[in-house]
Amino acid sequence: MSNLQLTLVQANLVWENKEANRRQLDDLVSGISIPNELIIFPEMFTTGFSMRPDLFAEKDGNETFTWLKDLSAKKNMVVCGSLMFEENGAYFNRFVWMQPNGLYTHYNKSHLFSIGEENIHYSPGGHKTIIQHNGWRIMPVVCYDLRFPVWLRRKANENYDLMLVVANWPDRRIEHWKALLIARAIENQCYVVAVNRVGMDGNGVNHPGDSMVINPKGEIILHLKDQEQAKQVTIDLEEVKAWREAFPAWKDADGFSITS
Numbered sequence: 001m002s003n004l005q006l007t008l009v010q011a012n013l014v015w016e017n018k019e020a021n022r023r024q025l026d027d028l029v030s031g032i033s034i035p036n037e038l039i040i041f042p043e044m045f046t047t048g049f050s051m052r053p054d055l056f057a058e059k060d061g062n063e064t065f066t067w068l069k070d071l072s073a074k075k076n077m078v079v080c081g082s083l084m085f086e087e088n089g090a091y092f093n094r095f096v097w098m099q100p101n102g103l104y105t106h107y108n109k110s111h112l113f114s115i116g117e118e119n120i121h122y123s124p125g126g127h128k129t130i131i132q133h134n135g136w137r138i139m140p141v142v143c144y145d146l147r148f149p150v151w152l153r154r155k156a157n158e159n160y161d162l163m164l165v166v167a168n169w170p171d172r173r174i175e176h177w178k179a180l181l182i183a184r185a186i187e188n189q190c191y192v193v194a195v196n197r198v199g200m201d202g203n204g205v206n207h208p209g210d211s212m213v214i215n216p217k218g219e220i221i222l223h224l225k226d227q228e229q230a231k232q233v234t235i236d237l238e239e240v241k242a243w244r245e246a247f248p249a250w251k252d253a254d255g256f257s258i259t260s
Helices: 018-029 063-075 143-147 171-189 237-246
Strands: 003-009 036-040 077-087 090-099 106-108 131-133 137-142 162-167 191-198 199-201 205-206 213-216 220-223 229-236
Touching: 003 018, 003 191, 018 063, 018 229, 063 077, 063 090, 077 162, 090 137, 137 143, 137 229, 143 162, 143 171, 162 171, 171 191, 171 205, 171 213, 205 220
Parallel strands: 003 036, 036 077, 137 162, 162 191
Antiparallel strands: 003 229, 077 090, 090 106, 131 137, 191 213, 199 205, 213 220
């Protein structure tokens, strides 16, 4: 399938209140129906960017995972976003890709925001995830990962058509967000779909939204401002293929390997 229908959910997350956020997200997606394949929530959509995973981390099979499975099955759509997660005594900022059949794929955030002490409270992932979905190859990215182009660089053995970014990106650095999203689309000749939260968090940090969809040429085709909203958009895989063929800069890319 060439087209991919998706919904960006730009939510004003309630600080460290999982029940309130599940209820609010239910309301935001209540009007979404077919045709739609993918619902995208922001980073840490059950809590906001909290450094208290010992109190709020999710586990497979708990109430939030049951809610995710039920929502995905009810909508018959993939539902995704990141949340704090506990596994074998370690905490991760984990992107979850929940399918209507109850099976899910995940990616653990690899670049932890040390300026906010995320590296003290969470463990890094260190492995990329490429998700296959209806002919698309999709690479999830979580917030601070966006700043590291070597990690995100598309290669023959790590090829993707869509970079999917979920974030809690503050307004004090929002110009960086906009510039980096466009740069990642241009250099990887891929779509970039980025969902940021809105509103003030429990640390007094404001988030302006500015969720975006950017095509492989670096052109912004959807730009949400600072309102809480769910917005549907359709993207076309043929546009990715056509641009890579018309302007094959990828053939001249430098080879490299990541050693640490």
